[in-house]
Amino acid sequence: MRTAPTILHLDMDAFYASAEQAAKPSLRGKPVVVGGLGPRGVVATASYEARRFGVHSAMPMAQARRLAPNAAYLVPRFSLYRAVSEQVMELLATLSPLVEPLSLDEAFVDLEAGGSADDSASAQAAGERLRADIRRVTGLTGSVGLAGSKMLAKIASEQAKPDGLLLIEPGTERELLGPLSVRTLPGVGPATGEHLRRAGMTTVADLAEAGEDELVRLVGKAHGTALHHMALGHDDRPVVAERDAKSVSVEDTFDVDLHDRVRVRGEVERLAERCVHRLRAAGRSGRTVVLKVRRFDFSTLTRSETLRGPTDDPAVVREAAARLLESVDTTGGVRLLGVGVSGLADYTQEDLFAQAAAGEHEGEAGAAGPGVAEASAAPQGRNEAAEPKPEPEPPAERRWLAGHDVRHARYGAGWVQGSGLGRVTVRFEEPWSQPGRVRTFAVDDPELTPAEPLPLLRPSSPEPGTPPRDGLPGQPGAGCGAKTPCQSS
Template sequence: MRSTASIMHLDLDAFFASVEQRDKPSLRGKPVIVGGIGPRGVVATASYEARVHGVRSAMRTAEARARCPHAAFLGGRFDAYREASRIVMERLRQESDLIEPLSLDEAFVDLAAGDDFDPGEVERIVEKIRADITELTGGLTASVGVASSKLMAKIASEVNKPDGVFVIAPGTEADVLAPMQATAIPGVGPATAERLRRVGISTVEELRRQSEDELVRLLGQASGRSLFRLARADDDRPVVASRESKSVSVEDTFEQDISDRLQLETIIERMARNVSGRLRKSGLSGRTVTLKMRHHDFQTHTRSSTLPHPTDNARTLATIARGLLAGEDISNGLRLLGVGVSGLADWVQEDLFSVDDDEQDIEDVEAAADVQEDRPTRWYPGMDVHHETHGDGWVWGSGLGRVTIRFETRWTPPGPVLTFRTDDPALSAGHTGTFQS
């Protein structure tokens, strides 16, 4: 534990949905849900306007539609999110060399590793970072927590969300944590919370009254010992700067731990399609498939399998990744899941834009490999388009050989909504790619 509040956790608010609202003026202030839009789809991010209706990430899209039928359901644009993330991470690296990205929209920053860090200036530093991010990204906001440990910084960033800051003074960690629900501790998901509730434990203070042996008996060795320590705000993990690896990967941190194996397999399939699309777009393939899993107690495991020949096939990647998950105990839930491919080769298949046979009937957003000479094989809600006469816009909806476009952009106000034939020669895809993560 540090003697200064110098570890910052930054979390971009409703990131994917906020990027869509930024770039689509007609959706600002309205419920927006981003993710897989087909029957097997899963919600990636919901705007705060949708969250009040009970929609959350990792929820099946069908359930989200039932809870919030008036929301805009968008397939998303991965390149737009990645570009916004790049801008944010570059700004954070100006503050410190020790940046630990957790996902596109979340990172730990060791402020003490920055030049001339002054503990008394933490709030000013944070406000400057947040203001710069909003300006640089064209309006995105971030919630920030600062504390003496990664655990407390993460918890602090949730206190005044969205678009808020909370700094935990050194020495007050236990007092701040005590009255909170046990679920405030990262890793205490629904299954663990229910086990604790059955023995009369709902708050962190009640959790602390239990001995380590009792928690081990209740939750198992790893979970019990970890929770005993974290309940006392005991966390000395350093911020670890990530290094760029020679791989293509996608990962997502869930708002709530997921222990449903079918739901996790659905997420894996979606991630595999995204990785496949990015490989094909770059003219690459890979031999080693890796599944990354972060458990409820923050233990991170990776499982890998190496193929005899490189592949960029989504079905192959998904099959291997599902097999890797099959050997993992997920009874207490996962808080992060990722699929990656390494051992890359500069190899391009003959038909760069082909898709797997079993994906033809899936309405989920396909990878950027679906776009051939700016003529997409599928128009999906949210994708960027250009019309030779009407200019730039995005897909409102499509079906029965027709596609409806809302003509507006981040820099232009809401315009007309017009419908065209899907094969209209004046209509082409935009340039921001698609979403799978």
């Protein structure tokens, strides 16, 4: 345990929902829920306005809609969240070389290792400077916890929410922890919490008073010893800069169970393509392909195949996942599919046999020659005019997901409010504009196209909240939060 609170934990406030509010002026100060919008969707993040109605993360979306029927329900835009996360992580890196990201919106920082702090005063100053920098660069807010250990720093940031900072002075750990619920401690989930409650232990002080021997008797040697140490405020885990991913995976839950075997295979191949895209984006390859299937009765099966060497070839991963699917009975219906790659490496071992087969195929095609190919395509003696030509298939209807960015040739940038019955409704506004007008179009309107997210702050503005140079009225202040309310209309 450190004698100075030089471990910092940052947790962005309602990150996905706050990013959406910052990007959409018409949603500022209003309840926003981000997650899957289908019948089986789950809440990823709810804004603080939505939390007042009882909506929280991991809640079924159908339940959230009952609690907050007038909230804005949006699908996630991970390209935006990743871009903002990278900005935040760059700010953390200026404080110390030891930054341990936990997710897009959460990280530990060892201030002592970076020379940013060596006592309470310097740690407090570093934390306040970080919060101000995050607001200036992203327009969002984050909560900061400072303590002598990772566990206490994380508890402090949670208590500082939203948009606050809490420093726990070394020596005061037990005083702070004592009245907190046992569920506050890492590793104490609903089952363990209920087990401890039945034994008469509901607070961290109860665990400390029970003693190590009693906790070992209740929950086992390893867990009981760890619980007792944490109840006393002891945690000597270091901040680890490199958290090497063990696998890359993607999965989808379907609104309606899939019964068509061809459709299931098509979904597996599509997931394999997405998985390889993530794999390549991380600059990695892998040698074990994993298939996950959750069936109609909620039974979950996993199958894996280990290749001869690491690969990032989409065809190899796609074919391996398809082979794994052959060993799974899907006749009753499938509600979830996932494809992953593990055994990650920083290099790729090329599949020489696949290359050779591809070369032979190309050689055979080349040997035939273009003249033969043309003759095969149009055999002599056939009356082409007499043969009916197949009707061209109509183009697939474009899907417009609520919250996603679009651009119209005449009206500019906007985002999808909703779609259905062949129509799509778009609100035209930008992060730095006033709340915009709503217009409705046909889903196949050629002037309406998908677009990339705009930055949350106007690039030309030196400070958040500065009026735009074109004199646009109603510019809301950046950094919306409990202590800095946003403008809304």
